[in-house]
Amino acid sequence: QKEVEQDPGPLSVPEGAIVSLNCTYSNSAFQYFMWYRQYSRKGPELLMYTYSSGNKEDGRFTAQVDKSSKYISLFIRDSQPSDSATYLCAMSEGSGTYKYIFGTGTRLKVLA
């Protein structure tokens, strides 16, 4: 079993829809949770970074962490065609660690 599981998609939604992207994990020691966006032929770009449980909002993006269920989510409101990309979740145990575990990514297509 992988430490981090992420549905590969693709997930297709109409423009303006609310998108929900999710990851599950097995290591209860994870404390830091990240979401990256990766456009085709580009490197992962950090979108959201949260510590422990709870919600964090940044514009149209909301990250949610439920440590009791070992489940994290990224919500995108009012989705745009420019949001079409692959979204990677990532996790680590502590600050200053070298070890980050990445999901395999979910491919999202927002249709105009």
Added chain:
Amino acid sequence: NAGVTQTPKFRVLKTGQSMTLLCAQDMNHEYMYWYRQDPGMGLRLIHYSVGEGTTAKGEVPDGYNVSRLKKQNFLLGLESAAPSQTSVYFCASSPGQGRSNQPQHFGDGTRLSIL
């Protein structure tokens, strides 16, 4: 404000050839990393460095070597390229131990094909 810069962006090699991938960061980060990204496999850590002059093996180090002679640069070498090393290679950096809790920042990758 370049962040993490990788060169070259594309390269085609023949089996057995050698090459070096270059990574430079201008954020004064202590930690640097080399990953490879393959379809369905996600990002896999090849080697990493926690400071100038230090390197360590990651998850998939075989066939690769690295050097960190300067804090801002991290080099990835393939001594004798094999078709299994065809991949997209990403360099990343992060502040490191004792710094503010910031995650990794990535370059735009090097696409490497081994024929």
